[in-house]
Structure formats: C-alpha cells, structure tokens
Amino acid sequence: NAGVTQTPKFQVLKTGQSMTLQCAQDMNHEYMSWYRQDPGMGLRLIHYSVGAGITDQGEVPNGYNVSRSTTEDFPLRLLSAAPSQTSVYFCASSRGVGNTEAFFGQGTRLTVV
Amino acid sequence: KQEVTQIPAALSVPEGENLVLNCSFTDSAIYNLQWFRQDPGKGLTSLLLIQSSQREQTSGRLNASLDKSSGRSTLYIAASQPGDSATYLCAVRSDRGSTLGRLYFGRGTQLTVWP
Numbered sequence: 332n333a334g335v336t337q338t339p340k341f342q343v344l345k346t347g348q349s350m351t352l353q354c355a356q357d358m359n360h361e362y363m364s365w366y367r368q369d370p371g372m373g374l375r376l377i378h379y380s381v382g383a384g385i386t387d388q389g390e391v392p393n394g395y396n397v398s399r400s401t402t403e404d405f406p407l408r409l410l411s412a413a414p415s416q417t418s419v420y421f422c423a424s425s426r427g428v429g430n431t432e433a434f435f436g437q438g439t440r441l442t443v444v
Numbered sequence: 445k446q447e448v449t450q451i452p453a454a455l456s457v458p459e460g461e462n463l464v465l466n467c468s469f470t471d472s473a474i475y476n477l478q479w480f481r482q483d484p485g486k487g488l489t490s491l492l493l494i495q496s497s498q499r500e501q502t503s504g505r506l507n508a509s510l511d512k513s514s515g516r517s518t519l520y521i522a523a524s525q526p527g528d529s530a531t532y533l534c535a536v537r538s539d540r541g542s543t544l545g546r547l548y549f550g551r552g553t554q555l556t557v558w559p
Contacts, residue, residue, distance in 0.1 A: 362545060373448065373533075373549035381545070389546070421487065428545025430475040430495055433535070437487040 333357050337422050337436035344412040344443045352407040352439050354422035360434075362425045363405040367391065367418040368438075374421065380405055381428055412443045446471045446543070450534060450550035457557055463521040465553045467534035470515060475545075477517050479508055480533040482552070488533065492519070496539070524557045531555070 338353045356363065364379035376389030380399040394416060396408040405424075409416060420439045425431040447470045457463060467477070476495045480488040494501045494510040494517065501508050507520040521528060531552040538546045 364547070366547075366549075371551065373551045374535075374547075375549075376546055379546070423488075423547070425545075430537070432476075432490060432493045433478060433537070433547055434490065435480075435488040440485075 335422055335424050335434050335436035337420075337439050339439060340437065341440050342442070344409070344441065346412060346414060346443060348412050350409050350412065352409075352420055352422075352441075354405045354407065354436060355403050356405075356422075356424040356434070357403065358424060358426075358434070359402060360424035361402065361427050362431070363399070364389070364423050365395070365397065365405070365407045366421045366423065368421060369418050377407065377420075409441075414443045417441060417443045446536065446538060446540075446548040448534060448536060448548050448550040450532075450553050452553060453551065454554045455556070457524060457555075459525060459557055459559050461524050461557075463524050463555070465519040465521070465532050465555070467517040467519070467550055468515050469517075469536050469548070471536075471538070471540065472512050472515055473538065473540040474512065475537040475539045477508075477510055477534060477536050478547075479506075479517075479519050480535065482531045482533060484530075491532075521555075524555075526557050526559055529555055529557050 365377040366374040378397040380386045422436045451466045479491045492508040505522040533552045535547045535549045
C-alpha cells in the first residue's frame, strides 16, 4: 500500500551541485507531476507528465529537468542548484488528467547553501 | 490564469466548535475540487474530492460543498478536536484546454484547535 514514494526526505546541497529527486508510484497512474511549496505561497507546478515518454512544463520549470521512461517513475533533476531552489518538493500522481483524485508523496525538503 | 484563495489564513478555536473554511477560485472550468490536510513537515493527505457536477461531499465530521458557478467551496468541520489542528489546502483541477488536468492550490488555512 505504498502509493507515492519520494526519496530522499531531506537533502542539503551546495550551490552549483546537481541532484535527482526520486518519485515512484505503484498505482499505475498515467499523470504525474512535481510541485514546490514555499512559505506563504501555494504549491506551484514545476513539470508534469501525462504518460511514459511525455512531459511538459508547468509554472516554474526553470532550473529543473524531468523524464518519464516508465509509468512508475518520474524523477526531477536539479541541473545546477541555486539558493532560490530551497524549498519542499512534492510529487503527485493521478489516474489521468480528468476527473480524478490526486495522491501526494511525503515530500523532499531541499536546502541549497 | 486560475487563482485560488483561501480565507481565513489562520484560525484558532477552542475544542468543540463547528468551523467553516472557505475556498474561492476564479475560473469555473474545473473537473473537481479537492480538500487536503497537511501536518507540519508532512505531505498532503486527501480529505474530500467533489466533482464539478456535485454540490457536496461528506466524510465523518467533514462536509465540503461546491458552488461551481460562483467559484466557491466551503469545508465544514463539526465538533472540532485538537487532532484537527493542521493546515487545510484546497485545489481545483483545470478543465481548460491549455491547462488540462493541472492542479491549482490556495495558500491554505492554518487551523489550531486548543483543549
């Protein structure tokens, strides 16, 4: 009964380093997405995918890359970390783009120093 | 662009009170509206999902209503308890072609229920 699993839970990076945040779901969901949550702001969409091999940009895509080689996995890559990317990152999945329920992972708290 | 607003931003009440949390959105082209609970340092837990064709949805002490035409939803919490203390988020899923399937979130209502 795993649902959406994110790793790691916490990460500290130095400016300029790169890393990959992992997201996996076991519900055979087609739609997956990444959000960032900053104090005083709502969750904002970074990138999303409507199925394996298909990705697109959300509201705040700069500095991030994604790929979707399988239905289960949707990793988020930070190319060259900046302090402005300090945030809590959430991965979500749903059965499709229509009238479906969204399920969220537990989040990754990232600090860039 | 869809804008989602939640009022109040924070609420502090004694145990036992009945509460109303408000959510409004600017674009009525939505598939559904979902209410979430977020505990400090944790992820989002889905509480209720209301389809755009529905007027309300109930789960235990929680009741959510939706008026799609006026762009409003309320989350009613009956007989509040200290364990209800958390941040409550609402999100709408877009039914508009250019943003199909995207979720738009409010900033949340931080609820504190004291004994």
